[in-house]
Amino acid sequence: MEYHRITSIEDPLFAKMHRLMKEVFPPEEVLEYSLWKEPLEDPGIRVFVAVHEKEVVGATEYRYYPDFNVAMTDFTIIGSPGLGIGRYLWKNRQADLHKLAAESGQKLFGMFAEIYDPYRGNDHEFGGVKPMDPYVRREVLSHLGYKALDLEYVHPSWNNDGEAVEGLNLGFMPEDDQITELDTKLVTSFLRRYYTVLLNKPETWNRMVAELEAKDTVALLPI
Numbered sequence: 001m002e003y004h005r006i007t008s009i010e011d012p013l014f015a016k017m018h019r020l021m022k023e024v025f026p027p028e029e030v031l032e033y034s035l036w037k038e039p040l041e042d043p044g045i046r047v048f049v050a051v052h053e054k055e056v057v058g059a060t061e062y063r064y065y066p067d068f069n070v071a072m073t074d075f076t077i078i079g080s081p082g083l084g085i086g087r088y089l090w091k092n093r094q095a096d097l098h099k100l101a102a103e104s105g106q107k108l109f110g111m112f113a114e115i116y117d118p119y120r121g122n123d124h125e126f127g128g129v130k131p132m133d134p135y136v137r138r139e140v141l142s143h144l145g146y147k148a149l150d151l152e153y154v155h156p157s158w159n160n161d162g163e164a165v166e167g168l169n170l171g172f173m174p175e176d177d178q179i180t181e182l183d184t185k186l187v188t189s190f191l192r193r194y195y196t197v198l199l200n201k202p203e204t205w206n207r208m209v210a211e212l213e214a215k216d217t218v219a220l221l222p223i
Contacts, residue, residue: 001083002051003092009037016056017049020079028157028165029075045074046096050085058085060093062111066104068190071097071111086140110174112190114155115141115148115223120167138223146171147220149187151212154204155195162200172220181217188212 006014014036021030031039039045044065050058061074073093078085101108118134148169157163172182188209195201212218 001057001085001088003088004049004051006047006049007040009033009040013049013051013056014040017047017059017077020056020059020077021075024077024079025075028159028163031158048089048092048096050088052083057083058089060089062093062097064097064100064108065190065193066100066106068186068193069101069104069106069109070186070190071108072190072194073111073113090144108175110172110179113141113146113171113173114153115146115169115171117167117169141171141173142223144173145177146173146223148223149182150219150221151208154202154208156198156201156205158198160198160200162202164202164204169223171223174220179220181219184212184215184218187218 004013006017008014018030018033018036040047045061045063047061048059049056057079059075059077059079062071063074064071076086076089078089097108097111115138116134118138148171151170153168153170154164154166155168157165170187191209195205
C-alpha cells in the first residue's frame with residue numbers, strides 16, 4: 001500500500017478520492033470538486049490517500065497548527081474492509097504530525113476531530129462500508145484516546161449556505177491522557193481559524209463560540 005499526498009486537483013488520484021468521498025459522506029460534508037483547488041495547494045493542509053493496486057481505498061485530510069501546537073483531522077475514509085486501511089492511515093498520519101511538531105520545536109499537544117454521534121439519531125450509512133459505521137468509528141476513536149468536549153456542538157455546513165450541521169461532537173485526543181480539560185481560548189481560536197473559509201456562519205455556531213469564550217475551560221468527557 002502507498003501513502004500518497006495529493007497537492008493538485010489535476011492529480012488523477014484526486015478524482016478517485018473525491019468520488020469515494022461522495023459515496024461515503026453526506027452531501028453537506030463534501031466540498032465541491034473545483035473548490036478543492038486552493039486547499040490542496042495550501043502547504044498547511046495535508047491530504048493523503050491509501051493506494052492499493054492503483055485504486056484509492058482510503059483517504060485522510062489533516063492539518064497542524066504550530067502556533068496552537070494542535071492538529072485537526074478533517075476526515076478519514078476507509079473504503080474497504082479487510083485491508084488494514086484504518087491502522088495504515090493512522091500510523092502514517094501520526095508519524096507525519098509528530099515530524100511537523102518536532103520541526104517547529106514542539107511535542108504535539110493533541111488533535112481535534114469532529115465525531116458523529118449515532119446516539120443522537122445520526123443514522124448516516126456512509127455508503128454501506130461497515131468500518132465507517134458511526135458506532136464503529138466512535139468506539140475506535142475512543143480506544144485511540146479521543147474525548148468529547150462538554151458542549152452542544154454544531155458546525156457550519158461546507159455548502160457555505162449558513163446552515164448548521166448537528167449530530168456531532170467536537171472531540172480532542174490529548175497526547176497526555178491525564179488531561180481532562182482544555183483552555184477555551186485554544187478551542188475558540190482553533191474553531192475561528194478552522195472555519196475562516198466559510199463566511200456564512202449559522203447563528204447557532206456564533207452563539208456556541210460566544211458561550212465558550214465566556215468560560216475559562218471546557219471539560220473533556222468519555223465517548
